[in-house]
Amino acid sequence: MGIRIIKTALAAIAAIYTAVYLGLEPPLGAGILAILGVEVTRMKGLKSAFVRFIASVLGLFFASLIFSLFGFHIWAVAIFILITFPVLSRFQLKDGIVTSSVIVFHLFNREEVTTGIIGNEILLLFAGLGWATIVNIIYMPKDEHQLQHYRNSLEQNFGIIFQEMAFTLRNPAHVWNGSEILEAYSAIEEGAQRSVRNRENRLWGQEQYWSTYFEMRRQQLESVQQMLVELAFVYQKFPQAVMIADLLDQLASDVKSDVYEGNVEERLHELSQLFQGMELPKTRDEFEVRASLLKLLRELERYLGIAKRLKKRKAKMAGLQA
Template identity: 60%
Template sequence: MIGIRVIKTAIAGLAAIYTAIYLGLEPALSAGLLAILGVEVTRMRGIRNVASRMMASVLGLFFASLIFTLFGFEIWSLSIFILIAFPILTRLKLKEGIVTSSVIVFHVFERQEVTMSLIGNEIMLLITGLGWATVLNMLYMPREDHKLKELRHQIEATFSTIFKELAQTLQNPRHVWNGEELLQAGDLIKQGLDRSSTYQENRLWRYETYWRTYFDMRSQQLESIQQMLTLIAFVYEKVPQGLLLADVLLKLTEEVKSDVYEGAVERELDELEERYRLMPLPQTREEFEVRAAVLQLCHELERYLSIAKRWKKRRKGKTSVA
């Protein structure tokens, strides 16, 4: 299947070549090559790419003109150009423009002259090729909204399954779970972070951090869940406190899918800890260890919920999810 970037590259290259022919630029095919080099996957990256290539090419043209004027159009003069220009361009963080600069410099070398007419021709080739690349970069970029929403739903469903497994383990410590959903959640969050960066780079005029914030939040919550898994390993016996916490986790399996943060699980967790204080003290060392692990689980669950609350405060006027 042909991707949108390939289509944009083809259009930009073709348009640049025809424009160069119309303007009488030589060689016209170079404008197409420059356009191909300038097409990028996001608007912001495209702007940075084109700016870097343009600046690098102008600087490269300056160095080459100076070197060719001083040493003549000898093959070894190109080596001097590379030794001088490439480190400077790299130091100026214009490394992306080295190839574009080389294309322009080799044109000058091929013509065996340094004149204002030739320099003007090369500058116009740059403007034509990179200009069309910029037009296509700004004209259309695929929207990430649908995929981001899909990833959100998948993460929430995966988190729901994880909490269900945790609850079942508290209800039956012999319950076996392979932890597959934990790996899936990590992979989905990574995809979400990557796509949210692309989404942001395509929105030049409206700064929006919703998706980046959302996946950052889920990443922090996943770390909290991993800590819960470590703690639940110490719950090797069924105790009343664990059964009560399992009921709270089962409620969270639904609340985690909600579009708003209602705080119901947080309130139940507070009430549960109050009930723990009224219960009799442990009678054996084993019971003490298990109940201590359950209490630590409660504290870690509080941390998980507090992450969502902090996220909500960062998005004024909007609601959060658990």
Template identity: 40%
Template sequence: MFNLIGYRTLKTAVGAALAIFIAEQLQLDFYVSAGITAILCISVTRKDSLKSSWQRIVACVIGLALASVMFEFIGYHAIVLCALLLLFIPIVVYFNAKKGIVTSTVFMLHLYTLEQVTLGILFNEILLLLIGVGAALLMNTYMPSNEKQMRNTQREIEQCFQKVWYEYARFLRGNITDWSGEELITASKKIDDGLANALKTSDNHIFRHDDYFYHYFKMREKQLEILNRMLPLISTLDHTVVQSQKIAEFMAELSKAVHPGNTAIFYLKQLHELKEALREMELPHSRKEFEVRSELFHLLYEIEIYLTIKKKFKPDPKRN
């Protein structure tokens, strides 16, 4: 049933009911407003919920203060309410508390309905606000972990990268062109999904930073840019030259080594040895050979950037 309804829907229902129940037990006027406040304060992340709650508290304090002065000194008339809102909204926006406009307007309308301002009435409104905010924050202490989803996304991205390296090597070995390049598009979508989930997870950790997955997906995003840059370069290379075959072998090894662990140092060393071996080969005899050799070294340069990005990445502390 929990999965069918959804955790946020369930939290909203329980939070609203809890706020109304407490306000009603305290015999507060307009006790339903506590439930409305709770509904508005329940958000998708803890950080957003805290920010939303704080904005509503600030806005309500400003709104009640303005309403008390204007209604008591000018009168309880519709034109005064209009002037109040015209003054109140810009002030709240200036104090970066615009999420509290709706909630504050409800509390100001309470004063307009009662046509009086007393300490008891103001205390009633503040209690309604605090009960609603408190119920929302209590509900938002539970946030489901999406680590499993992010690890699945991580594996899917790595499978795409493995396929890309495999196809690059296959082309250099035999000029095989039956690959659609779908994995490059899929990897881009998966990285975007991963970053969105990683940011949500980060916003659910108020007092500590858990940003491994965010940095991981950003690292893969940078590497994907390089893989995309390499595609037109590889497609123009001559697969018959011996240097292409050596680079193809190296790419095939990279295809098998795409995983969260950091093996970049090992492959950077291999890459350096490969570059030295290519430099020691016989010089090109024609302009075409020279151009191919130049493009191959450009390709090696891109691979070096790809590996350097991974080298700088900190491994998962939970798997060390």
């Protein structure tokens, strides 16, 4: 927020000095336009400048017609609003309504419509929105460090979650408060928002890595939550549970690796084949627990499949690990 305030101040000062140098009236109007044009990302800044400029030109056009027909009366401003604002909204230009109003009120204050006055307002737009765009493009704060922080936090939380699940499989009486689930969810939400801003700050070459990464983690967290549902029904210790626990220990380690090598997937396939060859349950309790373990295993397959599926969206996704 502090950087944006500094950028806004610089854009406003530059716009006002430019207006004074060009002899535009009122020069402070250029400063107001610059303040309105400063945005949080480069793409938003370019889009905002375009929308505000087009909306202001259309506003000038309608205002010139209305004031020429009805005169410069206060009630004529109401007619301008009733006609122009719906048109701007209809053509997806509602973000430029305030900028357009600033320009039109300048025209109203002059109480005449001439090519000189119209030209003055157009140049004010160029000065104000132009400097806002320049400042937006020159500097935007980097999000890479913060995104990496969210990634590290996520991977640490996922590792703890898998370890806790392994503890529970080995000892069904184990109690875990599940706080890492909430922390992972928060990191995903914050990271996803920052990844959007990071992408919008790139004018050349769209960066999809972080968006894909946090989308992958979002879907995987949903899969983990379903695993926990099945884990809740494992109230007795069986050999199959210990085997899955060993697999989760491996996954807790692999989730922090920079490269996914598919070791867990191979062991998971081997474990599924082994389970199919085992004797059928002999009691109802064993049947219920082993059924939950089998569902947990299937959900684990889905968890691993999510990363593979999302990797296909971008060829160079080596950083997306299991």
